Amino acid sequence: MTAPRMLRGLMAAALVLPLALAGCGGDDSGSKDGKTELTFFWWGGEARAKLTQQALDLYTSKHPDIKFKTTWQANQGYFDKLATLTAGSDAPDIFQIDDNYLAEYATRNVTEDLTPYKDSAKLDITKFPESLWKYGVVDGKLAGMAMGENTQGLVFNKTKLEAAKQELPKTGMSWEELIAWAQKAGPATKIPGTMDPSADYKAMWVWLRQNGKDLYNGNQLAFTKEDVQKWFELWKGARDAKATPTADVIHEGNETDITKQTVVTGKALTSWVWANQMPDIQKNTKDELGVVAYPGDPSAQWARASMYLSIYRGSKHKDAAIDVLNFLANDPEAVKILGTDRGLPSNLDLRAQVAATVTDPAMKASIALEDELVKKFGPSPAVPPKGHSTVKTELRKAAEAAQFGTATPAQAAEQFFNAAKAAVSG
Template identity: 30%
Template sequence: MRGKSLTVITAGLVSALTLSSCGGASADDGDVVLRFTWWGSDQRQQITQEIIDEFEAQNPGITVEGEYRDGGGYHDQLNVQMAGGDAPDIFQVEDPYLRDYADRGALLELTEFDTSGMEEATADLGLTEEGRFGATVSIVSNALVANPALFEEAGVDLPDDTTWTWDDFAEISAELRANLGDGQYGAATMGANEATVRLWLRQRGKDLFGDDGELLMTVEDAEEFLQFVMDMEEKAEFPSASYIDELSSRGLADGPMGSREAAMVGEWATLMLPLTEATGDELQLLRFPSDTGHVDDNGEWIKAGMFFAVSSGTEHPEEAQQFINFFINSEEAAEISRMDRGIPANTNAREIALVDATAAETEAFEYVQSVEKAGKDTIPLPPPGGNQVAEIVTRYLSEVRFGNSTIENAAQTMVNEIEAALG
């Protein structure tokens, strides 16, 4: 699939992509060794190594040593390396960690990262008040992943996702639950809980964090959010509290969507690709419902799927940024990577990614791009400590589900704990 000739790509597209060999070190400059670490699947490991090999072929004198890890404990291990002065030159990083690393002086300001092939808002995702410390690799938005095959089995029509409300969602989910087999549900979770609370706040004209990193969610907001989730799970006939609690120990393919236990689940849009492979079904992305039933009120946003960052301690800042430019902006890397790390941030690389794309890849691409083109906001980088919010929200939702805390007490202590995490 990735080997298809790029002769179908116009000359204008090729010229618009960053020339990958510009400004590189040569053998005469002496050998440069860069360490690069990332997480992901076995397929990502193979894809990344192919890009490294291509970069090295075009830039003799620069060697990139890959340090591949799985996702478990990735950032914990990176923190240990940073503390010990042994951080890789280049590393993959998620947005909840970027500002934290930047604020503690662990990252190099990316003054030579080429953003000319990106929408301004997408390029600016890696900015803090002090400068650009993240190179946006990809973008993504949240969505409801639906399995039309399960809707058909249940004799339930897919909703019109431009007009449906939360009441519609609950009614459809309950109908699916009644008509599907034992152990199957219309919906099993509301999705990633940090994303869920942010979506709920944004549907009410608010947000989770402000531009300067302060927590905008009040105790009253938290109470209303927890009540909303509990009411929705009851009306939509979600599974038991113990079922939901156990989901954190199940992988994506073994989760409710991948195992065909649920007809709908909230996820990041590009995760429909591995979910399609897991189910063997053709999945569909739905916009989230809202209170009003107007699609413009559903609170969607664009975020970075991931960033690349450079250690402030690197001995080769120019070559490190040269590699990042190649990886994100070059046609060669785009042909190899396609949508492995999400919808490419470089708009020209997106066209290459769509060559010979699967139905699932096209669905994810068109969905995320539709959110982007609708002018939906991007969100500010989470403040230091923001990476703890998902765990905190998940834990207090669990406390309420099991009856171990009242909504009022959970809301107060949840907000207090988040504020403490933010320092």
């Protein structure tokens, strides 16, 4: 279901269904003990919940007049719940969000504009990479504070490649060089060389930027049908050259579940992911993995906010909520507690301190990639517009038509372009 349809349906549901998070909005009746209670909603696992609670407990120990009512859940269903809460004007004071939905909520005036707080230094982002905090701007308003930095990463099976005495992929190789590398590495390791990323929007996005285009320009597409055709043809050539797995395996790898990634299942030597997924991917295979930037000029990549914290525009406790955001991003003790759970810390000074304590090899590799690329990142694009989730779905649908041969690259490109255009401009 697309985000707009989902939101319309849930707005009606919010009027008749009891809310699991009743009282999330900024009700000034607050607490009977005279303390200000802030509601805080995020997605994640138990480890994130434990770390977040520890950081909030630290805040309360320094600000005894503030306490928190926290709610968290798995990613699945999170945005359904958030849509229900906002439709019922009962949103949490502080909530977690990502770039797939930030523009949707900002344009519906759900999120508080953080710009005045940034300008007055109540929200200090002077230690953030500029491209990182700007990736939270929607229509000139800062809709969310980046809680961590991330970027695209090509994860590869280092163990299998070294055993077969094959060259490892490296940052800066061209797309054609990557495909040629995969053609050679595949037969040597008896594993297809690279996952086909033609259904992956972030791979196509980087490729577009390297070719002087972009994914979006406001609520319009910033590429042509011919651009998409070239992208699909590039990967048809790779499939024909047997540099990739077969279409049925590619279909499996198109799933976003970590356990379905081809570098985990052993059905290809690479997977195209976000760099901060490296540790979780590594946990699912006994082979040692490595990670480099996507092919081509790395300046096409950018400091992507792994996720944001936003403040509900209807909150009655905005100043307190702003102080909490500032604390979580800039207090050395809080940042140390949170570590890299939500991505590399946005504050570069504190990031260096956290990175120095990391012992997990996979996380160290992810940090090393970010450190390498931070000097090469280009300007961040605008946050994806409303309809972006539909665009991602339609890209996969069209790319798989080309992968299975039920459509030519030209036909698949036309199918995707028309559907994507309708999704963002409708």
